Amino acid sequence: MIKYKVTIGMEVHVELGTDSKMFCSCKNGMGLTKKPNQNICDVCTAQPGAIPVPNAKAIEYVMRAGLALNCQIANETKFDRKNYFYPDLPKGYQISQYDQPICGKGELVFDYFNKAGEKKETKIGITRIHLEEDTGKLRHSNGSTSVDFNRAGVPLMELVSEPDLTSAQEAKQFCTELRRLFRYLRISTANMEKGQMRCEANISLYKDGEDRISGTKVELKNINSFKAIERGIEYEIKRQTKVLDAGKKLVQETRGWSDEKSKTFSQRTKENADDYRYFPEPDILHLKFTEEEIDRIRKSLPELPWERSERFIRQMGLTEQNAEILVDYKEMADYFEQICSELDDWMQNTEEEISEEQQQKLYKLAANYLLTETQKQLFDQGLNIQDIKIIPENFAELIKIVYQGEINSSAAQIVLREMFEKGSDPSHVIDEMGLAQTSDMGELEKIAEQVIAKNPDSVADYNKGKENAVRFLMGQIMKATGGKANPQVAMEILKKKLN
Numbered sequence: 498m499i500k501y502k503v504t505i506g507m508e509v510h511v512e513l514g515t516d517s518k519m520f521c522s523c524k525n526g527m528g529l530t531k532k533p534n535q536n537i538c539d540v541c542t543a544q545p546g547a548i549p550v551p552n553a554k555a556i557e558y559v560m561r562a563g564l565a566l567n568c569q570i571a572n573e574t575k576f577d578r579k580n581y582f583y584p585d586l587p588k589g590y591q592i593s594q595y596d597q598p599i600c601g602k603g604e605l606v607f608d609y610f611n612k613a614g615e616k617k618e619t620k621i622g623i624t625r626i627h628l629e630e631d632t633g634k635l636r637h638s639n640g641s642t643s644v645d646f647n648r649a650g651v652p653l654m655e656l657v658s659e660p661d662l663t664s665a666q667e668a669k670q671f672c673t674e675l676r677r678l679f680r681y682l683r684i685s686t687a688n689m690e691k692g693q694m695r696c697e698a699n700i701s702l703y704k705d706g707e708d709r710i711s712g713t714k715v716e717l718k719n720i721n722s723f724k725a726i727e728r729g730i731e732y733e734i735k736r737q738t739k740v741l742d743a744g745k746k747l748v749q750e751t752r753g754w755s756d757e758k759s760k761t762f763s764q765r766t767k768e769n770a771d772d773y774r775y776f777p778e779p780d781i782l783h784l785k786f787t788e789e790e791i792d793r794i795r796k797s798l799p800e801l802p803w804e805r806s807e808r809f810i811r812q813m814g815l816t817e818q819n820a821e822i823l824v825d826y827k828e829m830a831d832y833f834e835q836i837c838s839e840l841d842d843w844m845q846n847t848e849e850e851i852s853e854e855q856q857q858k859l860y861k862l863a864a865n866y867l868l869t870e871t872q873k874q875l876f877d878q879g880l881n882i883q884d885i886k887i888i889p890e891n892f893a894e895l896i897k898i899v900y901q902g903e904i905n906s907s908a909a910q911i912v913l914r915e916m917f918e919k920g921s922d923p924s925h926v927i928d929e930m931g932l933a934q935t936s937d938m939g940e941l942e943k944i945a946e947q948v949i950a951k952n953p954d955s956v957a958d959y960n961k962g963k964e965n966a967v968r969f970l971m972g973q974i975m976k977a978t979g980g981k982a983n984p985q986v987a988m989e990i991l992k993k994k995l996n
């Protein structure tokens with residue numbers, strides 16, 4: 498029995514993929530150099546008299562995220578100094594936003610499938626999204642510590658959610674949905690392993706009937722993968738349950754997650770609220786935005802992942818599952834759409850009458866070949882869809898050939914593998930390998946007659962009503978034709994001959 502209810506709020510930091518840093522013209526490229534302190538200037542190392550100038554692109558990126566999440570966008574915003582000391586923070590304070598964030602209340606809605614596979618539409622409130630600068634990095638080696646300021650001043654977006662999440666799995670999905678959104682909006686690659694996206698969870702337990710924020714809040718840090726979000730929170734829920742069951746009180750604290758030890762550990766207790774002595778950054782003016790400016794950004798938003806998935810289901814007839822898998826990986830979905838547009842071209846130019854149902858059949862066929870055989874090839878060879886040698890035109894050609902029944906599905910897989918290796922076009926491969934399907938009635942009739950003559954026992958079985966016997970005879974026809982018989986045509990001929 499579950500004695501306690503769980504409430505979880507997330508804080509998500511994302512490094513924005515702008516060209517330059519937040520308040521100076523240094524390049525914003527973590528991968529630019531591995532050498533420490535190469536990508537720095539007077540501003541991001543806080544030399545006396547250096548003046549910060551806000552990066553307009555970074556502000557726009559935060560607005561894009563906010564608009565996609567239905568947040569209220571502030572018409573006036575400002576930056577504040579968050580004062581604390583740490584060696585990786587050259588100014589002795591971080592430029593952040595306190596009481597006037599760029600984005601206010603919003604929400605993220607997604608379908609959550611619980612462990613029993615039941616679907617639940619989940620709506621998680623967004624409290625705010627603001628903009629700040631990243632810190633430098635400390636490097637520890639041989640008993641000494643040095644500091645690298647290459648990362649200092651990189652634009653960092655912080656999103657805070659309402660404590661609406663109720664399980665570790667839901668929290669994990671919330672974060673993966675966010676990553677997908679940030680990638681679609683092209684504001685960050687949001688790679689957790691590279692520290693471009695960092696998640697912290699605030700977890701507390703409460704009893705049914707009590708106020709959901711009455712529990713003691715524990716903050717969980719050091720989470721560097723989606724798996725760790727789930728594992729860390731699960732561990733924390735168990736730990737807190739044990740403490741409460743023993744009649745003890747929980748301590749309000751910050752805990753770290755250790756992946757190797759699979760447990761959380763106390764980092765510091767928080768008896769008093771942190772006092773950062775926030776005050777307005779005197780070197781940066783307040784920023785004001787007109788409705789027209791906000792509207793311009795709203796209109797520039799690309800199709801969002803959930804909109805795309807809905808379109809794939811409605812317009813292209815894909816299953817919900819296939820649509821979700823495709824959309825999850827933007828480049829794969831882009832490639833799929835290129836194939837579909839080639840198929841559209843063909844459908845418009847062919848003399849055949851193609852119904853909407855047939856059209857969807859073609860799209861579905863393309864999705865299936867992409868998500869099964871192609872995906873497998875990519876995985877086996879450690880490649881991404883961006884590396885694929887097959888141009889969308891050739892992929893569409895193969896789908897068309899399969900659709901028209903010129904080759905059967907096992908031959909299609911051979912052709913696809915060959916295309917994958919060499920990037921060649923399918924008709925070429927089919928000719929070269931002699932894989933074209935035989936629908937030649939005369940030839941198939943002859944073979945069917947031979948098979949029937951050779952297998953009287955099976956024919957007798959069939960006459961007794963054993964349907965399995967047909968499958969055996971079909972197998973014999975396939976064998977005799979080297980797998981090239983068109984299955985529908987062969988079956989028709991076989992049944993005719995048997996009756």
Ligand SMILES: [Zn+2]
Binds near residue numbers: 536650
């Ligand atoms: Zn700089």
